[in-house]
Amino acid sequence: MRILHTSDWHVGRTFHGRDLLAEQESVLGGLADLVVDEKVDVVVVSGDLYDRAVPSADAVGVCARVLMRIREAGARIVITPGNHDSAARIGVFGEFAKFGGLFLRTRITDLDQPVLLEDAHGPVALYGIPFLEPEPARHALNVESRSHAGVLTEAMRRIRSDLATRESRSVVLAHAFVTGGAPSESERTIAVGGVQDVSSAVFEGIDYVALGHLHGPQTLAEHLRYSGSPLAYSFSEARQRKSVWLVELGPEGLSGVERRELPVPRRLATLTGRLDELLSAPEHEEVEDHFLSFVLTDQVRPMDSLRQLQKRFPHAVHVEWRPEEGRAHTMTYAERVRGRTDEEVACCFVSDSRGAEPNDRERDLLREAFAAVAREKLT
DSSP states (O other), rough: OEEOOOOOOOTTOEEEEEEEEEHHHHHTTTTTHHHHHHTTTTTEESOSBBBBSSSOOHHHHHHHHHHHHHHHHTOOEEEEEEETHHHHHTTTTHHHHHGGGGEEEEOOTTSSSSSSEEEEEEEEEEEEEOOOOOHHHHHHHHOOOOSSSHHHHHHHHHHHHHHTTTTEEEEEEEOOOEEEOOTTTTTTOOOTTTTOEEEEGGGGTOEEEEEOOOOOOOOEETTTEEOOOSSSSSGGTTTTOEEEEEEEEETTEEEEEEEOOOOOSSEEEEEEEHHHHHHHHGGGGGTTTTTEEEEOSSSOOOHHHHHHHHOOTTEEEEEEEOOOOOGGTTTHHHHTTTOOOOOHHHHHHHHHHHHSSSHHHHHHHHHHHHHHHHHHOOO
């Protein structure tokens, strides 16, 4: 049996305010081509199908079209929810969907009831562990532990107990932070009481464990892997090679795993320098169509820097100000604000406080506030 391991689609997510639905549909829709080219039998999604518990109608539409393309390409699909998803919403039509080859494993109480599929070598049991928030999960599983490790250990005990009654190969889908994994900046923490990771030993005895949650593709053991997200969702992922795992199950279990890289709809980069240099340097032409983050080293913070940068770099989305060593670090407050209007000082305060410059509406509100103060002084 050939399985395509994916996770963390986060359909509906934005990138620094930029809509990504078109890019997501393009990359995820391309999985259908992989299904055909690689003769894939099953596509698994190990959590975070959507980016939020209540996705927009547009996000639901993209997801529905992508799943339909994969199904029409000939693969069955197994999905379990992650910490961004609403398990109840995803699983609401699960009993109907399975007759069309879409298996939604969303109930904690059913995690030891596998999706059973057959190939030439016999049955394969695919177990889906939905994201286990410790407090509700411990009640559903009747355990005292309030940690991820505790509830996952009980979940896997139940799965191994069921598996012992079957003569089948096994796959587990799990959305968790396994010790040894490398996080990115775009994952939402699943820590409870300061503890979020679980030992890889929890998953012993399974032929293949398809992990989700961490956005970088990585191998913790031959049978224990994160596929990562299909697109980059933070600048910390700029160097990652987004991919999926093509898993081969032979007659005795796992027989091989290969990486299949995914297309990059728009690359990411970070540029550092003075504003005037960044706006004029010819060597930056090759990244003008990238999503860009800038670190400005000007001695005095430039005004409207993001707007100026976007004239040359239309996909500039983030700016930080880190002045070079020198005068900027010894200037007094009076020197910093000398020659600036009240509005300019206020805008710099907003930018410093939240790491993003005020938009046009916010600038209008600041002007109105200063005008009101001026009128108050006159009366």
